[in-house]
Amino acid sequence: MIPYENLKILNRPFEEKLKNKFSDFLEKGWYILGNEVAEFEKEFAAYHQEQYAVGVANGLDALILSLKCCGFKSGAQVIVPSNTYIATILAIIHCDLIPVLVEPDARTYNIDPLAIPAAITDRTVAVMVVHLYGQCCNMDPILKLAKIHQLKVIEDCAQAHGAKYKNKLAGTFGDFGAFSFYPTKNLGALGDAGAIICKSEEDQQRLRQLRNYGSEKKYHNGVIGYNSRLDELQAAFLRIKLPHLDEINTHKRKLASIYDRHLNDSFIKPKQEPGYANVYHIYNILHPERDRLKQYLSEHDITTEIHYPVAPHDQPALKDHLKNFGYPVSAHIHQHTLSLPCSFAHTEEQIHYIAGILNKF
Numbered sequence: 001m002i003p004y005e006n007l008k009i010l011n012r013p014f015e016e017k018l019k020n021k022f023s024d025f026l027e028k029g030w031y032i033l034g035n036e037v038a039e040f041e042k043e044f045a046a047y048h049q050e051q052y053a054v055g056v057a058n059g060l061d062a063l064i065l066s067l068k069c070c071g072f073k074s075g076a077q078v079i080v081p082s083n084t085y086i087a088t089i090l091a092i093i094h095c096d097l098i099p100v101l102v103e104p105d106a107r108t109y110n111i112d113p114l115a116i117p118a119a120i121t122d123r124t125v126a127v128m129v130v131h132l133y134g135q136c137c138n139m140d141p142i143l144k145l146a147k148i149h150q151l152k153v154i155e156d157c158a159q160a161h162g163a164k165y166k167n168k169l170a171g172t173f174g175d176f177g178a179f180s181f182y183p184t185k186n187l188g189a190l191g192d193a194g195a196i197i198c199k200s201e202e203d204q205q206r207l208r209q210l211r212n213y214g215s216e217k218k219y220h221n222g223v224i225g226y227n228s229r230l231d232e233l234q235a236a237f238l239r240i241k242l243p244h245l246d247e248i249n250t251h252k253r254k255l256a257s258i259y260d261r262h263l264n265d266s267f268i269k270p271k272q273e274p275g276y277a278n279v280y281h282i283y284n285i286l287h288p289e290r291d292r293l294k295q296y297l298s299e300h301d302i303t304t305e306i307h308y309p310v311a312p313h314d315q316p317a318l319k320d321h322l323k324n325f326g327y328p329v330s331a332h333i334h335q336h337t338l339s340l341p342c343s344f345a346h347t348e349e350q351i352h353y354i355a356g357i358l359n360k361f
């Protein structure tokens, strides 16, 4: 039996350190916004060669607080890919802004820069890009458009910790880089956690206020804030795992290269283009008989996932919020995509075995 993911095995190499950290934590008795959060923020910023990182409660909040920090008027429009995880779109809706869906490039699954201009109106205020599956978006043309039209750029980096485009890390291109440390992400906590990378002292201060009831000084509230603090214990755990992020990504890349080399041409594999360093949060293939393939693998005790089974424009929750133009590129991806096991918890042998079974389909 090969599960899609196994968090117990994934975190086993860190077990000793995690246990010791928990003992220290218990000993210290400081649970909210302590030294661990402050140190993790410094280390996470330093990893990105940036000055500012602010820990928040989860990835959705990282997106919401980034938008809130911009102070957009309600009803303004935000461009977002039509094939993202629903969180990206929910963040826009929760800020009383209008999501405007733009189709992805069918080869990369990421927002198609050539399709963005047609979506820009005089009400557009931001582009929210998503570096899906661990591959960065084609950032140069996006940043150029943003500059011309004075749009803020917010990066959803929930699947792209350590991913690079032209040697620059995901999360460092736009005004804000929003991260999730949900346990299955490439850098995963042992619970919910998130962070935002930002570019100015002013934004940093505002984000710190927003995450903590709008207060800079205890019981003095300058803005309408939230309770979205990065948990002290999760920050402590993340400090143990951050130094191993590159090792985790290297392992996932090695597993991906096994699929790349061994899977036959009936499967459409992720595109590798020069200038992109993919971290394979998800190793996805496209197949015309996706559902039958998933069933076949399941009969061989191999668990797979679908990211995602229902496109945002088909979600009942979003029915009143999105203009449903059908979005054929996104619909095609949603109908044919299958995510194969490709975790830090998997071995090269397991991937060779899975590739062999796949080729017999």
Ligand SMILES: *Cc1c(COP(=O)(O)O)cnc(C)c1O
Pocket (backbone or CB within 6 Å): 058, 059, 060, 061, 084, 085, 087, 088, 130, 156, 158, 159, 180, 181, 182, 192, 193, 194
């Ligand atoms: C996981 C994920 C999120 C949300 O992160 P949470 O920490 O679960 O809130 C947002 N966007 C994308 C693309 C994700 O994969």
